[in-house]
Amino acid sequence: MSVILEAKHINKYFKKPVNFHVLKDISFQIKKGEFASVMGKSGCGKSTLLYILSTMDTDYEGELYLKNQLITGQDSTHLSHLRNKHIGFVFQFHYLLSEFSVLENVMLPAKKLAEKSLQEIEHNAIQKLKILNIEHLASKKASQVSGGEKQRVAIARALINDPSIIMGDEPTGNLDSHNAENVFNIFKQLSDEQGLSLLIVTHDEDFANKTDRIIQMEDGKILL
């Protein structure tokens, strides 16, 4: 199995308000098709780790590899491109552009990537919406759909460029158990059928237990 994401000895400090060693020597790998969850007490550094892995936060020590390529120290435009092409991110709060339609929200990262024609992008976006059972919402304004639906739109958006890995920071944290179950099933299906790698932070014991592997964190360290 090929390695999609690899972290080597990641350390991070917050200098303000006091010097604080938030991530301590984090090393692990995510393989292709692996569905991993991250658990740990609130404040132990899960989100901080995810921001580093997603290349949005570059202020850390250690090395990060995406598909065996070192991405630590790359310039920000290149990192944006990597993020665009290889990483899908789902937040706890459904982060959509509220003035755009559901379909436009999903299409946006693909338009930015600009590898396909507009028709293809639109076709793919509708395809992703279908996978998530929300194609009927395509033309609705993003601000006019419910929370669970928004989260599914965000997942569709994370999928649009057929990324190598999807990262989620408590993507079900704000959903009722029915919707949470739904999202889990979607993730599971993507991992099984399309060989997508997933790294999902969660507080939900049931959710984590159903994943391939649980990464347990405590005080900025990974427990093995």
Added chain:
Amino acid sequence: MTNWSIILSIAKTHLLTKIKQTSIAALGVTFGIGSYITLVCFMTGLNTMLDDLMLNQTPHIHVYNEIEPSKKQPVSLYDNLSNSFNVIHSIKPKLSQKKIHNALPIINYLEHNDKVLGALPQVKAQIFYIAGSIEISGNLTGINPIEEANYFNMSDYIIEGSAMALQNTDNGILLGIGIAKKMALKIGDRIQVSPINGSIFPLKIVGFYQSGVADVDAIQSFTNIKTVQRILGEANNYITDINVKLYDIETAIPLAKTIEQQFNLKAIDIKTANAQFETGTTIRNLITYAVSITLLIVAGFGIYNILNMLIYEKMNDIAILKATGFSGKDVQLIFMSQAMIIGFVGGVLGLLIGFGLTSLIETIPFKTEALPTVETYPINKDPLYFIIGFSFAMVSTFLAGYLPAKKAKKIDPVKIIRGQ
């Protein structure tokens, strides 16, 4: 590689959802550009009118024979006294003529100079206008009416009759309107004139002259050169003044100097004669630009403000865009395009408003004694001002958008996402 269609579509959506603020920002630019164009066209129209008033009837170089004391007194010619200190009291100018010696060859010479558009002779005479028992002193100038009309816009100041009529009428006179009013004369009437020590000549009134300066109109009249020469009893080479019009006004000063040296005459160039006039023009221009630039700067601050606000409101959008793979530069371009769209729309509207207002002002009647040819307010609709106005709109919105867009570029998405 920049994907403009998506950047513009995001910019457009942002602007349309904030249509009120966007419109206010654009209206700021519209107002700035509109008033700049109106002001500049109006002010330069006025300037040009005043310049024309001055320049058109003023010769670029005026050549005449000035009565002044000789610079070299006879005593300095006497060798025996050359080393002594000579004091001469009560120097009087030599009794010389007003006549320009050899005027006709000089005119001929000047007209062959390729900087010279035309060199027109004039004969100035002091006379009395006589009607019944009234005698009014005044000036009678002999001219070539048609040429004066061609080179010095004489026709603009003929309110009744024409230069042609004067040219074709032997013993005709173009009477100053002030004299005509005083003596209650109308076209076709006869007026008698008499030189200071001479006999009386009857002249036929063919038209009225109004310069706009009441003091001039009360004494000044025109007739043909031949007629004045006859009244004065002089030969047809008696010329007192030569008025030169040049192709390029900038050559007036050097040419005037050359003429003075070459012919030993007095030659006054227009720049020296009207130095204070230029100052007025400069100051009017300065005020126009100061006011316009102030308006545009105010408009620029409006745009700056609104973009800043927009960026605070769109923090989430910025974070999402960055998280999904838009680079800082993309985000910067999105906000820069918003500024430029506001500038463009506001600028175009400003051009239209400016065009409308100037067109309106152009039709407002403006009648004044001093400017007989002016019917409406003068407007100088030079396309250059529209180009400058529009460019300024784009430049100022660029500057106003630059800082907020730069800020948006630097926003750290992690901070925003964490903040939720």
